[in-house]
Amino acid sequence: MKYDELLETAEKEMKEKGIFDALTFYGTETGYSRVTNNEFFKTIALKLRTIDARPADTHTHLFGRELSTPILAGALSNPRAGGMKNPLISWAMGMKEAGSMMGVGITGSKDFAGVMDVGVPTYRISKPFKDRKKMVAEMKEAEALGAVAVGTDIDFVKGGKGGYKTFFDAEMAPLTSEELGELRQETELPFIVKGVLHEDDAAKSLKIGADAIVVSNHRAMVLDFCAHALEVLPLVREVVGREMVIFADGGFMRGSDVLKALAMGANGILVGQAILLAHIADGQMGVRDMINEMTAQLQRAMTLTGCPNVKSVDGSILVKRNFVL
Ligand SMILES: Cc1cc2nc3c(=O)[nH]c(=O)nc-3n(C[C@H](O)[C@H](O)[C@H](O)COP(=O)(O)O)c2cc1C
Numbered sequence: 603m604k605y606d607e608l609l610e611t612a613e614k615e616m617k618e619k620g621i622f623d624a625l626t627f628y629g630t631e632t633g634y635s636r637v638t639n640n641e642f643f644k645t646i647a648l649k650l651r652t653i654d655a656r657p658a659d660t661h662t663h664l665f666g667r668e669l670s671t672p673i674l675a676g677a678l679s680n681p682r683a684g685g686m687k688n689p690l691i692s693w694a695m696g697m698k699e700a701g702s703m704m705g706v707g708i709t710g711s712k713d714f715a716g717v718m719d720v721g722v723p724t725y726r727i728s729k730p731f732k733d734r735k736k737m738v739a740e741m742k743e744a745e746a747l748g749a750v751a752v753g754t755d756i757d758f759v760k761g762g763k764g765g766y767k768t769f770f771d772a773e774m775a776p777l778t779s780e781e782l783g784e785l786r787q788e789t790e791l792p793f794i795v796k797g798v799l800h801e802d803d804a805a806k807s808l809k810i811g812a813d814a815i816v817v818s819n820h821r822a823m824v825l826d827f828c829a830h831a832l833e834v835l836p837l838v839r840e841v842v843g844r845e846m847v848i849f850a851d852g853g854f855m856r857g858s859d860v861l862k863a864l865a866m867g868a869n870g871i872l873v874g875q876a877i878l879l880a881h882i883a884d885g886q887m888g889v890r891d892m893i894n895e896m897t898a899q900l901q902r903a904m905t906l907t908g909c910p911n912v913k914s915v916d917g918s919i920l921v922k923r924n925f926v927l
Pocket of ligand 1: 639676677678679680681706707708709727755796818820821851852853854872873874875876878
């Protein structure tokens with residue numbers, strides 16, 4: 603399916619199944635974090651740069667794998683809303699077809715092994731469980747099954763929130779720098795710290811030897827009035843230097859959104875909502891088509907802004923707007 607058809611079909615399906623509100627009005631308390639995730643991209647514009655422009659190449663190299671696109675799956679788990687059947691494996695198959703990477707979040711061993719069987723490069727993000735041994739066990743399991751990277755979502759320390767309802771709070775606890783460093787030492791794999799917004803957490807992640815960070819507000823589900831990734835990304839890049847891999851996420855739905863993040867210093871971006879909606883529209887093929895469509899939009903935008911490849915994208919193509927129409 604083409605891009606518009608994917609979104610239109612998803613909307614129709616969700617309304618018919620009565621899950622439209624649950625899947626589109628998610629987020630914490632006032633919902634303002636979700637609104638900014640969806641709207642913030644409008645405050646940044648792109649500059650055409652067409653003299654000497656040549657067709658752009660979106661391929662990228664991450665965690666030792668060659669990917670067709672810098673658009674990767676977020677760390678995903680079974681959707682809690684809407685009583686959907688577990689779609690993780692179908693999502694993973696769609697990501698494989700698109701030549702991208704899968705991410706897995708809170709998931710049992712059986713489902714995780716099922717995703718690994720798909721044969722798509724996969725990373726696993728463990729929750730900051732109070733039971734630290736459980737985190738280590740998940741990391742070891744991922745390592746044994748051939749994951750490309752492991753890590754933890756440090757932002758989930760008070761659980762998640764849907765409106766005013768908190769879930770998983772009692773099971774989680776903030777990690778100290780020392781604990782994070784110990785976890786990092788438990789694996790040979792690249793280690794990802796997900797849920798960084800403040801430059802202090804970025805600096806600490808670098809110090810404990812993390813290979814990658816995800817600049818993220820966790821799908822607007824942990825803190826009301828939470829900053830969007832792109833509001834802090836340039837400072838985070840400055841603090842961690844050029845070597846560390848940075849992903850950004852939160853509301854990325856178009857190739858132009860992705861280009862803005864690359865221009866601010868991201869190596870790749872993660873998507874959750876885009877996969878969720880595309881899968882509702884057309885299953886595994888919908889996921890493949892969504893990633894391919896977003897990548898085609900990115901490719902065109904890169905060409906028109908004079909960025910021949912992902913590495914060459916830089917901040918000179920951006921203009922900050924102080925108005926939104
Ligand atoms: C259905 C679903 C389940 C998710 N589960 C997790 C999870 O278990 N762990 C995690 O770190 N993030 C989880 N996320 C958040 C994503 O990793 C990512 O941060 C977020 O989806 C990006 O925002 P977007 O949905 O607007 O693209 C989940 C997202 C979705 C849509």
